[in-house]
Amino acid sequence: MHGRANLAGPEGPWTSIWGYDGTVPGPILRIQQGRPVRIAVENGLDEDTTVHWHGIRLLNAMDGVPGLTQPPIKPGESFVYEFTPPDAGTFWYHPHAGSLVQMGRGLAGPLIVEEAEPVAVDRDLLWMLQDWRLSGDKQIAGGFGSTMDAAMSGRVGNEVTINGSAPTNQPVRAGERVRLRLVNASLARIMALRFEGHRPVIVAIDGQPCDPHEPEDGRLVLAPAMRIDVAIDMQGDPGSRHDVMDDVYDGLAYPLTTLAYDRAPPLRANPLDLPRKPLPEPDLADAARHELTLQGGMMGGGGMTGMGAMMGGGMMGGMMGMGGGAAWAINGMSMTGDGHAGMEPALTFRRRRSVVLKLRNETAWWHPMHLHGHSMLVLSRNGAPVPYRQWQDTVLMAPRDTVEVAFVADNPGDWMLHCHVIDHQMAGLMTVFRVT
Numbered sequence: 230m231h232g233r234a235n236l237a238g239p240e241g242p243w244t245s246i247w248g249y250d251g252t253v254p255g256p257i258l259r260i261q262q263g264r265p266v267r268i269a270v271e272n273g274l275d276e277d278t279t280v281h282w283h284g285i286r287l288l289n290a291m292d293g294v295p296g297l298t299q300p301p302i303k304p305g306e307s308f309v310y311e312f313t314p315p316d317a318g319t320f321w322y323h324p325h326a327g328s329l330v331q332m333g334r335g336l337a338g339p340l341i342v343e344e345a346e347p348v349a350v351d352r353d354l355l356w357m358l359q360d361w362r363l364s365g366d367k368q369i370a371g372g373f374g375s376t377m378d379a380a381m382s383g384r385v386g387n388e389v390t391i392n393g394s395a396p397t398n399q400p401v402r403a404g405e406r407v408r409l410r411l412v413n414a415s416l417a418r419i420m421a422l423r424f425e426g427h428r429p430v431i432v433a434i435d436g437q438p439c440d441p442h443e444p445e446d447g448r449l450v451l452a453p454a455m456r457i458d459v460a461i462d463m464q465g466d467p468g469s470r471h472d473v474m475d476d477v478y479d480g481l482a483y484p485l486t487t488l489a490y491d492r493a494p495p496l497r498a499n500p501l502d503l504p505r506k507p508l509p510e511p512d513l514a515d516a517a518r519h520e521l522t523l524q525g526g527m528m529g530g531g532g533m534t535g536m537g538a539m540m541g542g543g544m545m546g547g548m549m550g551m552g553g554g555a556a557w558a559i560n561g562m563s564m565t566g567d568g569h570a571g572m573e574p575a576l577t578f579r580r581r582r583s584v585v586l587k588l589r590n591e592t593a594w595w596h597p598m599h600l601h602g603h604s605m606l607v608l609s610r611n612g613a614p615v616p617y618r619q620w621q622d623t624v625l626m627a628p629r630d631t632v633e634v635a636f637v638a639d640n641p642g643d644w645m646l647h648c649h650v651i652d653h654q655m656a657g658l659m660t661v662f663r664v665t
């Protein structure tokens with residue numbers, strides 16, 4: 230339903246938004262691993278919607294894709310979602326109908342599945358990061374789905390919020406260990422966070438535990454829809470302050486927020502230990518192998534070379550032969566929109582079949598590729614094995630990257646694979662798998 234949020238900071242005017250329960254982000258849903266939940270959704274919008282439980286391995290009928298897994302929820306109508314989350318971790322929920330506008334106006338919320346035995350930390354913190362394109366009067370700008378956004382880097386905004394407000398200082402205590410759950414719920418903005426003076430350890434990606442490791446160059450790269458859980462030992466001095474920078478776009482680094490230590494003495498002298506948990510293994514020796522090639526977009530853009538690059542290029546190369554509104558394709562085929570009836574699956578697998586996919590990005594742009602209902606073990610990137618056993622439901626692909634992933638086909642039904650830059654999804658960077 231409709232609401233208002235303080236996106237622009239304490240001095241700014243409030244912004245009209247669409248939100249779950251009228252808030253941005255929507256309410257934090259904290260549920261228990263292995264326990265059934267029932268969530269009733271009432272549509273108070275003037276248009277159709279659905280809710281997708283991003284990253285949860287659930288029954289296909291609960292996946293929230295209009296036309297494909299359920300009829301859309303009409304204005305004034307309700308739908309009850311019921312599922313039992315098999316994995317503990319950090320997930321999120323968002324509409325899968327009118328996605329560009331509905332998410333761009335604020336509909337998204339965090340979903341935390343709690344472990345039966347909670348991880349030993351002093352504090353469990355969530356930063357739901359959202360990027361907004363605001364007009365001069367700090368209202369959400371119109372112009373959704375412009376051709377330029379669709380064929381280039383998507384609708385990147387001009388205001389980033391943490392948990393629905395302009396970031397202020399984050400109070401911390403010396404010596405404490407924080408589990409920080411980072412969720413990038415932006416339509417298109419990729420972020421790379423650097424915690425100055427700190428060494429965050431990645432303990433989970435997209436909800437799935439990985440071998441704990443420090444990120445390359447100390448940067449936590451979060452594309453749209455990705456989650457990273459880090460354990461941070463607050464080893465700064467009492468009273469000190471440390472910026473958290475986002476420096477993904479060269480030359481456009483900005484401080485996202487500041488860790489502000491209080492004056493209390495350190496909580497403990499030595500950091501704690503970290504937990505881990507295994508996931509079922511795909512059988513690589515006996516897997517169905519397929520290649521999916523990502524195509525399209527305007528040429529000559531891409532790169533992480535700043536917003537200027539988004540204006541560069543201008544050649545509509547690679548877009549030949551794609552139908553109305555399509556700017557992208559997978560293996561020559563453009564599925565556009567949010568999901569609808571009659572989408573023919575590109576690939577079909579029997580349940581429990583191990584699958585290895587080779588994803589090739591032939592475009593000049595970055596794409597966080599998301600698979601519904603499954604976690605993918607990332608095997609290799611450009612021929613080099615990927616360390617730390619990283620299971621992801623959303624895999625970021627740089628221009629020209631080739632990434633191999635493996636998973637076990639799970640619950641029967643039709644599952645989407647799409648780019649989570651929503652403009653790209655809407656403009657054809659999407660396909661469907663069937664599990665029988």
Ligand code: C2O
Pocket residue numbers: 281283323325454599601645647649
């Ligand atoms: Cu969060 Cu189909 O996506």
Ligand code: CU
Pocket residue numbers: 281282283284599600601602
């Ligand atoms: Cu999903």
Ligand code: CU
Pocket residue numbers: 595596597648649650653654658
């Ligand atoms: Cu994309």
